[in-house]
Amino acid sequence: MAKITLDNLAHSYSDRPTSEDDYALKELNHDWADGEAYALLGASGCGKSTLLNIISGLLQPSQGRILFDGHDVTHAPTAERNIAQVFQFPVVYDTMTVRQNLAFPLRNRGADPAYVASRVQAIAAMIGMEGTLDRKARGLTADAKQKISLGRGMVREDVNALLFDEPLTVIDPHMKWELRTQLKTLHRDFGHTMIYVTHDQTEALTFADKVVVMYDGRVVQIGTPQQLFERPAHTFVGYFIGSPGMNVLPADIRGDTGTVGGSAVALGGDYGTPAGNTELGVRPEFVRLSAGGDGLPVTVTRVEDVGRHKIVRADAHGTRIDAILPEGAPLPANADRATFDPRGVNVYADKWRVAPVGEAA
Amino acid sequence: MNKTVNQKAWFLVLPVLVLVAFSAIIPLMTVVNYSVQDSFGNNEFFWAGLEWFDEMLHSERMWNALGRQIAFSAIILAIEIPLGIFVALNMPKSGVWASFCLVLMSLPLLIPWNVVGTIWQIFGRVDIGLLGYTLDAVGIEYNYTQDFFAAWATVIVMDVWHWTSLVALLAYAGLQSIPDAYYQAAKIDQASRWAVFRYIELPKMAGVLMIAILLRFMDSFMIYTEPFVVTGGGPGNSTTFLSIDLVKMALGQFDLGPAAAFSIMYYLVILLVSWVFYTVMTNLDKRDGV
Numbered sequence: 001m002a003k004i005t006l007d008n009l010a011h012s013y014s015d016r017p018t019s020e021d022d023y024a025l026k027e028l029n030h031d032w033a034d035g036e037a038y039a040l041l042g043a044s045g046c047g048k049s050t051l052l053n054i055i056s057g058l059l060q061p062s063q064g065r066i067l068f069d070g071h072d073v074t075h076a077p078t079a080e081r082n083i084a085q086v087f088q089f090p091v092v093y094d095t096m097t098v099r100q101n102l103a104f105p106l107r108n109r110g111a112d113p114a115y116v117a118s119r120v121q122a123i124a125a126m127i128g129m130e131g132t133l134d135r136k137a138r139g140l141t142a143d144a145k146q147k148i149s150l151g152r153g154m155v156r157e158d159v160n161a162l163l164f165d166e167p168l169t170v171i172d173p174h175m176k177w178e179l180r181t182q183l184k185t186l187h188r189d190f191g192h193t194m195i196y197v198t199h200d201q202t203e204a205l206t207f208a209d210k211v212v213v214m215y216d217g218r219v220v221q222i223g224t225p226q227q228l229f230e231r232p233a234h235t236f237v238g239y240f241i242g243s244p245g246m247n248v249l250p251a252d253i254r255g256d257t258g259t260v261g262g263s264a265v266a267l268g269g270d271y272g273t274p275a276g277n278t279e280l281g282v283r284p285e286f287v288r289l290s291a292g293g294d295g296l297p298v299t300v301t302r303v304e305d306v307g308r309h310k311i312v313r314a315d316a317h318g319t320r321i322d323a324i325l326p327e328g329a330p331l332p333a334n335a336d337r338a339t340f341d342p343r344g345v346n347v348y349a350d351k352w353r354v355a356p357v358g359e360a361a
Numbered sequence: 362m363n364k365t366v367n368q369k370a371w372f373l374v375l376p377v378l379v380l381v382a383f384s385a386i387i388p389l390m391t392v393v394n395y396s397v398q399d400s401f402g403n404n405e406f407f408w409a410g411l412e413w414f415d416e417m418l419h420s421e422r423m424w425n426a427l428g429r430q431i432a433f434s435a436i437i438l439a440i441e442i443p444l445g446i447f448v449a450l451n452m453p454k455s456g457v458w459a460s461f462c463l464v465l466m467s468l469p470l471l472i473p474w475n476v477v478g479t480i481w482q483i484f485g486r487v488d489i490g491l492l493g494y495t496l497d498a499v500g501i502e503y504n505y506t507q508d509f510f511a512a513w514a515t516v517i518v519m520d521v522w523h524w525t526s527l528v529a530l531l532a533y534a535g536l537q538s539i540p541d542a543y544y545q546a547a548k549i550d551q552a553s554r555w556a557v558f559r560y561i562e563l564p565k566m567a568g569v570l571m572i573a574i575l576l577r578f579m580d581s582f583m584i585y586t587e588p589f590v591v592t593g594g595g596p597g598n599s600t601t602f603l604s605i606d607l608v609k610m611a612l613g614q615f616d617l618g619p620a621a622a623f624s625i626m627y628y629l630v631i632l633l634v635s636w637v638f639y640t641v642m643t644n645l646d647k648r649d650g651v
Contacts (some may be wrong), residue, residue, distance in 0.1 A: 056545075057548075058548065077548075079548065079551045083549065085545070085546070085549045087542040087546060088542070089540065089542055091540075091542050091543050091545075093560040093564075094564045094565075095564045096560060104550055104560075105549075105550040105551065107548055108551040108552055108556065109551055138564075150545070152546075152550065153549075255476075266564050
């Protein structure tokens with residue numbers, strides 16, 4: 001187990017990067033605290049896997065350093081880093097039995113046979129494959145193979161970190177919950193540093209203590225699920241996390257009032273006059289619809305009933321606004337005004353969140 | 362569902378049947394016809410029954426040729442398969458050099474058999490051939506027309522030169538189909554180079570390697586042109602393989618009956634071995650599918 005430090009790290013797949021756009025991973029400084037469970041969340045191609053492969057040593061970064069507990073391992077081979085990694089598609093050694101597969105990482109390190117046998121038993125119990133230990137791995141289903149990959153990742157107790165690269169993509173939905181729960185239990189019991197790459201927000205939010213959101217090669221926010229929900233640092237975070245995502249409305253900001261298409265919106269604090277292209281971000285949970293009265297004039301275009309609640313799609317001067325109606329609350333007849341709960345309104349300048357005066361940074 | 366019965370559909374099979382009849386069945390039956398008859402020329406034939414088969418089964422000449430043939434196939438397989446795998450493992454995985462290697466490797470495969478034979482026939486000559494002359498100059502006794510060992514070495518090296526590329530290309534295709542994640546996982550698991558080969562590369566290549574072995578076995582077992590051009594089967598009978606012996610018997614001595622019996626048995630041996638390979642290969646596939 002170790003603290004992992006990224007120091008000025010950046011990576012480009014081109015040999016001679018000229019502009020920032022050439023970097024798959026833009027300059028990054030970050031500490032991954034020892035024993036925490038992180039989720040690395042972002043859309044496909046945002047640099048998550050690049051970052052993961054740099055940590056595990058499968059990729060050499062173009063610049064910067066990576067330290068494990070203060071030791072520079074930037075150029076150390078994967079083997080020396082003592083890391084476990086599970087990949088998106090199951091990797092099993094076809095000609096070996098399940099037992100041999102699970103024992104492989106330990107045997108390669110010359111572990112004592114009795115210890116290997118007991119570890120393999122423990123892991124087999126954890127992934128629910130005790131009954132198939134002596135089967136050849138060839139011909140097992142994709143989920144079973146992925147469980148073996150997970151098992152091989154977890155079989156070593158002394159790893160510095162466990163890295164998961166979208167490991168549950170090929171697993172059946174009901175198994176996903178079960179395996180994710182097992183991973184959390186494992187984390188609680190053994191306290192490994194875990195980094196879990198995913199593009200599924202539910203997976204990220206349920207698995208991790210801290211979620212790292214990446215966008216276009218950059219880490220845009222690191223925070224607890226609650227922070228990501230209430231105070232998205234970048235409009236991408238607001239949009240990407242939440243279902244549906246945060247509404248983003250172009251607005252003029254003056255002190256504690258925003259103006260959207262001629263209508264005043266009360267903000268939760270004093271924002272001064274931020275420079276740049278200013279926008280308001282409001283999660284659908286904080287949007288209320290009413291017939292007449294104050295608020296932003298909107299036209300309701302569609303109502304989607306998703307069971308637990310209703311999602312209302314509306315249009316305000318060409319900008320889409322989504323609202324979530326609380327359970328049991330009906331949509332007012334002829335609803336044509338939207339109001340926002342000031343607690344749920346965030347202000348953005350050039351896509352980045354502006355802190356109100358007086359908020360602790 | 363009711364099946365539609367229409368016997369006219371048999372007509373659809375007819376063209377193939379005619380084609381196969383002319384290309385395989387009729388020629389084969391001619392051979393069968395010869396194998397059970399004796400002839401003293403003038404197109405007169407006498408019934409001989411299984412006499413020729415009996416004679417051939419007790420013919421030392423045929424057993425010797427078969428022995429040489431098995432030795433030849435075994436030696437070239439033992440060299441070409443490992444060498445082909447080794448070459449494939451060391452070929453670049455992508456880029457300009459990968460294409461360059463692929464083209465370079467395909468070149469020997471494009472040369473006709475008799476040209477390959479001629480190339481090596483000249484290459485090995487002590488008077489004008491580069492190889493023969495050089496070996497002679499450094500004091501190595503080398504003369505494929507007189508020395509048993511030199512003749513075998515030449516024929517084997519020629520076959521290795523001509524066909525290792527085929528094995529390498531097939532093995533390379535097998536290697537290319539392995540996703541990167543396997544190699545990455547192996548690194549994470551701290552697998553040694555040998556373990557990567559044994560547990561990742563070899564199992565993934567198994568299918569294409571079976572094909573490579575089958576192709577090389579069949580081809581080498583039927584080899585005729587190349588050794589015939591280089592050594593003519595000599596010195597003595599030392600490089601007279603089954604096909605060469607068969608041609609000598611059928612066309613040189615005009616012993617049609619024994620030659621026909623011989624070729625039928627030759628054919629059955631190849632058929633048997635191919636069947637065994639086919640069975641093993643389909644069983645491998647089945648194991649994959651479970």
